[in-house]
Amino acid sequence: MTNNDWFSKFSTSLSSMAGKPATFVIAVALVVVWAISGPMFHFSDTWQLVINTSTTIVTFLMVFLIQNTQNRDTAAMQIKLDELIRALDGAHNALLDLEELNEKELTRFRRRYEQLAEDARNALRSGGVDTDSPFIDESDDDDEGSRRDNDSARRHTKRP
Missing domain, CATH: 1.10.8 (Helicase, Ruva Protein; domain 3)
Known part of the structure; x- marks a missing residue:
């Protein structure tokens, strides 16, 4: 298995998991736990930095994972549409690679x-x-x- 295959499978799995309701519930629960813990840490700068850093890191990494999955999905959809255009009698083959x-x-x-x-x-x-x-x-x-x-x-x- 090449690095690209591994990354493709990993990004697809992670993107799929990120879109599930349970993942959203977990994220909300973590934010609630962080908010409830505020008084224990006296709403300190460190307490605020934890949520800011965590969300920035997760967002930064998810952008690349989701973009990878989206790029592959879009490429596959373009190929399928190209095949439909090619196969249909009377369709205009000049439309095959419009994205280019x-x-x-x-x-x-x-x-x-x-x-x-x-x-x-x-x-x-x-x-x-x-x-x-x-x-x-x-x-x-x-x-x-x-x-x-x-x-x-x-x-x-x-x-x-």
Whole structure:
């Protein structure tokens, strides 16, 4: 077992335990015990330092453990979504690795899909259907591409 495998299993287990109600109850109990012990220690600086240091250390370590688990979960989810896109007939394979694009490219795709959603809602309001796989144009500024998409949407809109 490599160090990465060990750390992955450890972080997954610890993250899972940290999210359980019993862990929360234990944390609350520790804070209550600390608060109750205040009068015994005359609410001293050392007494306050114990809770401050403890919570800082736990928070610091948990950030890395949870981030490791989140990174692996996100990567696995991206692979699953990529497989669904790849396997679906009519899906746009250009969407397979969107997470690798820069912000400008993502914004262009997002605008196009927001427009498709708006068109679909309008089609539903008009008594049409919203099931279509229109052409995705490379440029959201291309009027001809938008016209093709709208024409395609109209052709595929079924009226009762």
